[in-house]
Amino acid sequence: MKKKITSNAFDYIKGRILNFSFLPGVKISDEEIAKIFGTSRSPIREALNRLVEQGLVEYRTNRGFTVKVFTRKEVADLYILREALECLAVRLTTQSIDDGHGVESLENLLSTYPAIMESQDIARFNEIDERFHDLIALYSNNSALHGALQNLHGKIRIIRRYDHLRIGSFQNTYEEHQLILKHIVSKNVEEAVRLMSLHILKSMKLVLPIVPEQS
Amino acid sequence: MKKKITSNAFDYIKGRILNFSFLPGVKISDEEIAKIFGTSRSPIREALNRLVEQGLVEYRTNRGFTVKVFTRKEVADLYILREALECLAVRLTTQSIDDGHGVESLENLLSTYPAIMESQDIARFNEIDERFHDLIALYSNNSALHGALQNLHGKIRIIRRYDHLRIGSFQNTYEEHQLILKHIVSKNVEEAVRLMSLHILKSMKLVLPIVPEQS
DNA sequence: GTCAACATTATTGTCGACAAAATGAAAAAG
DNA sequence: CTTTTTCATTTTGTCGACAATAATGTTGAC
Known part of the structure; x- marks a missing residue:
């Protein structure tokens, strides 16, 4: 069985957003998540990009990822x-x-x-x-x-x-x-x-x- | 003005899928796209992950990305x-x-x-x-x-x-x-x-x- | 000729490094 | 004191490399 970090990170981050452990507006640092998983940032970034497309995470160039805030x-x-x-x-x-x-x-x-x-x-x-x-x-x-x-x-x-x-x-x-x-x-x-x-x-x-x- | 390779690659790949230059089922090699853009694979992969979440691209572990085939x-x-x-x-x-x-x-x-x-x-x-x-x-x-x-x-x-x-x-x-x-x-x-x-x-x-x- | 076992090559997933950009702190100017 | 400028620090985007995995090709037994 493989690890597939991207998919694990995806579930992990999504989970924390959905149970309010990551609140709307807060920054999600790929580096921090990478540290948590003990991996490099690449797979984490892939997961975050997926979440952006899912509409739960927002991204701004050179400014990183944040939990989406809804008006x-x-x-x-x-x-x-x-x-x-x-x-x-x-x-x-x-x-x-x-x-x-x-x-x-x-x-x-x-x-x-x-x-x-x-x-x-x-x-x-x-x-x-x-x-x-x-x-x-x-x-x-x-x-x-x-x-x-x-x-x-x-x-x-x-x-x-x-x-x-x-x-x-x-x-x-x-x-x-x-x-x-x-x-x-x-x-x-x-x-x-x-x-x-x-x-x-x-x-x-x-x-x-x-x-x-x-x- | 910035480059933002990821976003360019996203548009590029999506465009080729939507105008049938990439047909359903065919493999999309991140390496090839990277070569086209003259960049590394990382930003291309981020773009591809976005497209996966959008439902236009399919992904299988260790097997890469393909254009989604609809039944x-x-x-x-x-x-x-x-x-x-x-x-x-x-x-x-x-x-x-x-x-x-x-x-x-x-x-x-x-x-x-x-x-x-x-x-x-x-x-x-x-x-x-x-x-x-x-x-x-x-x-x-x-x-x-x-x-x-x-x-x-x-x-x-x-x-x-x-x-x-x-x-x-x-x-x-x-x-x-x-x-x-x-x-x-x-x-x-x-x-x-x-x-x-x-x-x-x-x-x-x-x-x-x-x-x-x-x- | 078919097929399995193995060897070779290509592809994929992940890494650590680094330059560019943003952030924050300190210094200079008003 | 405010505001602006400069500089150091952190964060972000991208890179090139490499090990693990899959695909392909080759060989030889039957």
Whole structure:
């Protein structure tokens, strides 16, 4: 088995960005990462270039790499795009879900919500929340869509950091997910899509005011 | 003025992929590109890693970089995603188009179609075709959406290579674009969206059979 | 002639070094 | 004191080299 430093570094840096260990705006020094990995800077730079293209990292010539900072406008744009994509995912998934164990997976996931809500573990709850949406994207059986949504979720995760009041909306999210799934299972496409749209837009309204106005 | 080899190489390689000078499946040797640029391989590799993340180039460990080959399923997925995004773009653009010179630009563009149709210049026609869609994405005033669509168009361009019968459909495309714009201008959102959807799906039906079945 | 084992060559991944550019600190000018 | 200039330090972009891996070619057994 090989090392493939680039790929490891990619995961490592992305991980630290997504769990807020690297905060928006901070510099990511290739030299430092290289030291951490005990390697040279070349593979680290390759990883960073990948992350730039993924939209999580920003780069300015002769000035290095920083974690991307999103303006409020950008966040709104992301959510509007996300709404369209999630609705498409619901549409496609509803059509094709019986061809597999998709319903099962989703219902299993839903059944784990209460325990986690009980525990008040925000990070964990956000994880399964994201997983719910990811599963729907997955069962849409459209890899381009799935990829696009994963990319969006990454960016939105960075933003969600500001969003700590979410404890109150756990119950809400749970109920909405349940209802969406119910309509997916019963092939009620239009209603499922309508609910998903509301679900995303509601989330946007919660998040937007918390994002700092300017970069 | 700086050089920024990475960025130049990125544009150069992407350009050659998009104008079919690098065909799907062929190896892109970093060493060769480095020779062309008269530089070392490091900045070339950084550029290639960016292109990998953009989905135009594929990478396998210890085996180098190749131009991405799309399967027919992937192409179908791309078009379905594209339909959703283009429709969203039409929706947003219709709402906001009077706040600028958007209509003008689009009408100007449309007015250049006949001459190019006359000339039978396929490449040039595909260019303005793409430009029409890009302008709509631009005037949607949603940078996330615009970016996602640009990315999609890049991938679809690779596929379009197989599509050489398009001369016949010039007239068709022209009329459809005219009609779509007309409904955008007159704020007839739903009809504009409906027509755009048909426009994309028709294109998909044309392209799909031409894509080689398997990778 | 086919095929496996081995040897040769080419390619890929990573390294350490260094010049150019930016940053920050100190000195000079106002 | 501020502002500007100069200089030292750090960071960034690129290079050329090399070991590890894969691709290719050669040989000989069957």
